[in-house]
Amino acid sequence: MTAPAIELKGISKAFGPVQANKDISIRVMPGTIHGIIGENGAGKSTLMSILYGFYKADKGEIFIGGTKTDIPDSQSAIAAGIGMVFQHFKLVENFTVLENIILGAEDSGLLRPSLSRARRELKALADEYELNVDPDAIVEDIGVGMQQRVEILKALYRQADILILDEPTGVLTPAEADHLFRILENLRREGKTIILITHKLREIMDITDTVSVMRRGEMTATVKTVDTSPQELAELMVGRKVLLRVEKTPASPGDVILDVQDLNVTDAKGVHRVKGISFNVRAGEILGIAGVAGNGQSELLEVLGGYEKASGQITVNGTPIDLTGQKSDGQSRRRRGIAHVPEDRQAEGLIMDYAAWENTAFGYHHDAKYRNGLFMNNAAILQDTTEKMERFDVRPPDPKLAAKNFSGGNQQKIVLAREIERNPDLLLIGQPTRGVDIGAIEFIHQQIVALRDQGKAILLVSVELEEILALSDRIAVMFDGHIMGERDPAQTDEKELGLLMAGMTGNPSQVSVKDIEENLAHAGTGKV
Amino acid sequence: MDVMPKWAEVILVPLISLLLAAVLSALVILAIGENPWDALKLMVDGALGSTYGWGYTLYYATNFIFTGLAVAIAFHARMFNIGGEGQAVLGGLGVALVCLYIPFPHWSLALITASVGAALFGAAWAFIPAILQAKRGSHIVITTIMFNFIAAALLNYLLVGALKPAGSMEPATGKFPETTHLPSFQDMFSFGEATLFRGAPANISFFVAIAACIALWALIWRTRLGYEIRAYGHSESAAKYAGISPTKIIVVSLLISGGLAGMMAINNVQGEAERLVLNAVEGAGFIGIAVALMGRSHPLGVFLAAILFGFLYQGGAELALWTSIPRELIVVIQALVILFTGALDNMVRMPLERFFLSRRKPPKPDAKSTPAVGTN
Known part of the structure; x- marks a missing residue:
């Protein structure tokens, strides 16, 4: 019997009074994709940080390939063959792809030999795993999807056999996410071991071989993916039965509450963020705005909420609101019956x-x-x-x-x-369930729908397509400051919306990931 | 969930810091060949052993309360007003103008008017850096420091020119009229034969300072303005979301700050010197920073820290008078207090936190309130 690629035995870690990891044991077999799922604060990130040498466990042992290994720092983790792709990439923005890959792994004081060796290896890796990147591109000029591939290549260049990915699809369009999963499958075929941390049940079901569920610092279950269901996983995560679908009746829209005409927003750095968009929201309906983060949705909410200046015309209940002057502040907006649940609740x-x-x-x-x-x-x-x-x-x-x-x-x-x-007459709500546990998601969704049923207008901005599809009565997709189109949620799907999110229209089956990425990179959007 | 109980946070941490500063000061005194125990006795005796000593200690403390409150209110808006010195200089000018040019029938009217004058002049001096910060983003630390120098130069100019009485050789205004003189502690607390606080400069403005502490406490924690100031200090982005204007908060909090620093002048200019002289502030504006830090920007904390620094000032003067310990050593001791209570705060805090953590019972297995740890 082969030894597990990674085995953790009785890992415990406390931060002050909070027990982040409690007696966690896990075995990951080589050549498999192992999912770790759990709510925010369940201890997933802490566990992976211990494995990567960022934290030291209070108790417990780590075995890599059957031998007990101490991982006091990330250097030792790399030496043990562990590579990590963080949620927020750790790349030098103004370096080329190649320079980023050799950073910290140079062979000698002179760069040239390392660069040419890296170039050769990159070519081989790209052919082997479908990991195509332009080695000479500057990192800040390439899209998020490609930046993520650079992170994976960095790990592989350092001879990683075990790859940990932390919430890798958070910033990707659906097509890019599919591409990433193909790469992960290629890696698995070559015998690499992959740990995928996510809160998305669907990803777990799609790609993993086994899945471990964490709740409140404990490992509550490890099961074979084929033997489980999203419903069961959700219950294991939350500890009780949850409703994954939002129950709602068809909308019965009334008068136009919010009307936006030719709205333009230029931010403090002089970047044109919102480019002449027009739309409306009626009483008793939810308009969902989908899009990759950074395509102007945040600025739209800020203007409506009263803390960003804009040009164009916005009326609420038929009366224009001030977009630049004395009455363009949050207090005035509130008096006009606009309530706002901001995207970043901790900062705003x-x-x-x-x-x-x-x-x-x-x-x-x-x-x-x-x-x-x-x-x-x-x-x-x-x-x-x-x-x-x-x-x-x-x-x-x-x-x-x-x-x-x-x-x-x-x-x-x-x-x-x-x-x-x-x-309020109009509720603006951004990322309503970001960083929110599944149990609370259900409740929050019910509240939003209940408000709609009371005849209020709701403008929902979310980067979670599933959420947009589940809640909206109409969906508008934003890309590069434009509205690419409006769709009826009953007559569209993630593929079509995903394409619109990348600024493209047409038949999803005829568009390649490469086109999507080029389009995203060209628009300079989707940066984290 | 707080790691330490409140009492440890507000009492134990500063107390241990002070003890450390005292131990180090003792070593320094030992090193220059004096007996630290005698030195301490002398300081305590000189500053607190008589009503005379108390009269000086409280006089200094009054200055420090005003400048400490000034720094504290700015801290709540996350502004570092380092210009208390200059604002106090201008406050002195306000007091001098009021006292010299308005005839008052009684000191009480003079006190009220001079307070307003001092606050207005101090606030006006803070207004320029404030508006520059709010509108142009000029950093308040830089501008207020520069304004200290401008204030000193301005006072210099006026005291050798317009405000100097004809024929005088001294850069100072003339004596204020009798009716503007404030009752000293000696006037207020001497009954019959017993003369208390004889010759000490403490005066009625000490009670104005206490009133300012109470008023500021109410402003910060009870009014809508205080709520907005604290909100802005905690998070500018959240303040914008709530429709709180950053410009308004920056300007208003610095006006209050400058006004408080300026009000110090009713103590040192009107109460003590009874005329305006050069360098009347004597660094109290800077001590205010240490006082606010040590007092954790809370008016009660500022009050207690101001008394402590008043004690150090007066005790230090006694040391210089009766021993061969140079006056400069007291600056060293003050610096050590500032170092330990301000800069090295974590050195004391972290071991204490660990201590309290280790004493805590392990958390219940199914605590509903378990805070989120680890971010995704």
């Missing part, structure tokens, strides 16, 4: 050091019910927060706890409760 939606009750008044602290002359009406806010926490099932229901001490899902519920309970 919440003050992390403020208690939940202080955050409940955030943005609405001038409201009559929250103020008391120059002072805040703390008693009223506290009372209100207690009720909101109850209705939105925020845990723990402690209004005096600082926002930073809630989990991602509960933080999002605090923001949602604040914005939804104010009964």
